[in-house]
């Protein structure tokens with residue numbers, strides 16, 4: 267099972283220094299690749315999941331409309347890209363409701379799937395599952411089952427579809443999966459390593475698992491984007507390494523595999539047979 271997902275946000279939303287008061291002064295670039303990507307998905311007959319910010323929906327409702335009209339699943343990526351681990355149950359609930367309202371309004375459909383910015387449902391933010399379930403979210407894709415700079419969830423275990431039970435609620439989890447290169451675990455379905463690894467290596471990693479989850483952004487394809495000055499190598503790598511060849515690698519990637527959306531994957535799985543995790 268290979269799941270194709272995109273996080274629909276601007277090139278600056280991930281940047282921790284680009285505070286909201288500056289957002290209106292940046293050049294919008296979300297559209298440069300969106301139609302190309304949607305055309306590519308149409309020609310391969312793929313329906314993907316797009317985790318959209320409420321902010322994007324308010325600012326560019328046409329973006330959400332175009333994605334929805336072409337049959338892709340509109341999902342939620344919070345309202346303003348605040349890390350979930352930095353919110354509390356009340357503020358997350360409010361942020362989520364704002365995003366779901368506008369996304370459901372524009373798409374005309376109930377939103378079922380969610381991904382936290384930078385995978386920030388961490389071991390200290392399990393309360394988020396309750397908030398998600400109470401707002402009708404069925405599928406979560408926020409677990410990064412290893413350590414990373416903003417937390418991760420190393421006690422989760424293997425990155426496979428899992429039924430999470432927490433405080434009386436259930437959430438169907440589609441985590442990020444990892445693959446081994448020289449004995450070390452790597453996430454390769456998006457971000458820096460998707461851009462860095464040559465395509466043959468990505469194919470090899472795909473073969474190691476019967477479940478692969480991706481997380482791509484329009485900015486991953488955009489070699490001309492403005493670059494923030496980062497002094498730490500990890501940030502720089504995560505944001506900018508290998509932008510140039512990524513779109514053609516992506517085209518090959520979508521062509522070579524069978525891809526489905528989160529919602530479709532959720533329908534195909536017998537959730538009584540997957541790992542059950544009480545946390």
Ligand SMILES: [Zn+2]
Pocket residue numbers: 273275279280343347383384
């Ligand atoms: Zn994001």
